[in-house]
Amino acid sequence: MSRQIISSLLNSKPKMLAFLFQLLNFSISIIIYRIIKVKEFTVRKIVLNLLVYKPLLRLARRLNKDLLIYNSRWKYYFTPTDSSSYNIMMLSHEGDVPIILFKVLKNREKAIFIDVGAHQGAYTLAFSPYCSLIIAIEAHPRNYEMLERNLKTNKVNNVLAINCAITSHEGKVILYSSQFSDLHTIHPLRIKTSKEKIEVPAYSLDTLLLEKLNLEKVDVLKIDVEGAEVEVLRGMNKILDKLKPILVVEVFSKNLERVNNLLKTHNYRYEIIYESVGPITNEKYFYLLAKPLS
Structure with a gap:
């Protein structure tokens, strides 16, 4: 009853x-x-x-x-039918990655954090008290809508949210939607079935951050782009050489060698801080913490 x-x-x-x-x-x-x-x-x-x-x-x-829940400090909107969004918003699916990021950011004065693949704002909200500015970049319109709702609900005013894809060039790209909100990708081979195809604007990080936003400092840059990490890194040569941010990058096993070569080119050294296997694609992936040597 x-x-x-x-x-x-x-x-x-x-x-x-x-x-x-x-x-x-x-x-x-x-x-x-x-x-x-x-x-x-x-x-x-x-x-x-x-x-x-x-x-x-x-x-x-x-x-x-959509459901609004409260987790210690923040209120999060998420969609109950999206089985991945809950774990992501609780920061419970990537091991110690959030803790490592927190330790890096808290030791930076007036830190500027770039969240590439911000999803619905889990990392952005969690780290907003420790940063002077966060640029939260999310390609998928639905995730971006939820990101903005979460920022507004929590009255966060030091975050600039941008709805676009990040690649190695400026233009338009096709984003393939997954049934899981964290698996949308510009690589069609990464998902077996796509609910829809969406054309979205795309920029390189050099263009977006240096030319359009005129940033002169980037402390930490997180990249979680479902297989497009090589393209993202190729589009940020100036940032890596001049601003030398600390990187936290999700890398799939097939891209690890290319990412390693790109980082070496810019005099970066990395360590693996987390590894797992994707539950849908069964691909092994890693989170790298990469720092400039000089």
Whole structure:
């Protein structure tokens, strides 16, 4: 009976789902932090995931509506039917990459962070308190819409969001949409089926950041572009040689040698900070932390 009542309320008033999520999240958090006094972050995260997030996500997917959730500091919109967006917005799918990025950014004075492949704003929002400026670049219109909603909801005013693809040249490119919001790509061979093809504007980073935005400093640059990392790096020769930012780059195994050669050309050295296998494509991929030698 209680399940029927909850389902009825959620179907008539979708906002009830967000309210229920917030209530359970708050209540369970109080129990974990104050009563049981669990100090280990990963344990707290597992408990919240089991007792709050997963059960409510199953309900949310029935509604096919965007859901606003709260995670420690930020409010995030995400689409329950998109199974990848939740884990991304919780920064729970890339190991220690967020922690390493945080350590790099917090030691920079008035840091400027470039988020290439910003998705719906997980990294952008998380690091906005530690930066004077963030350029968040997202190619897919739907992700960009969610990115802007998340920035507006959290009243973040040090982020410039740009809706375009990043490649080695300026012009137009075809973006192949995936059923998963984090797998849209300009490489059709990376996805078996595409929901749609979208023509989007494209720029090189040298053109966008140096010529159009006139940046004279870039501290950290994250690249997560689903197989287009070689094209992105080829389009930022001036940035690598003159501004020498620290790079965090997602690289697929087939591109690793070419990325290594490009980084060597610009006197960069890298270390692998995370590796995994894509659940859909079964491709091995890495996250590299690359720093200039001089």
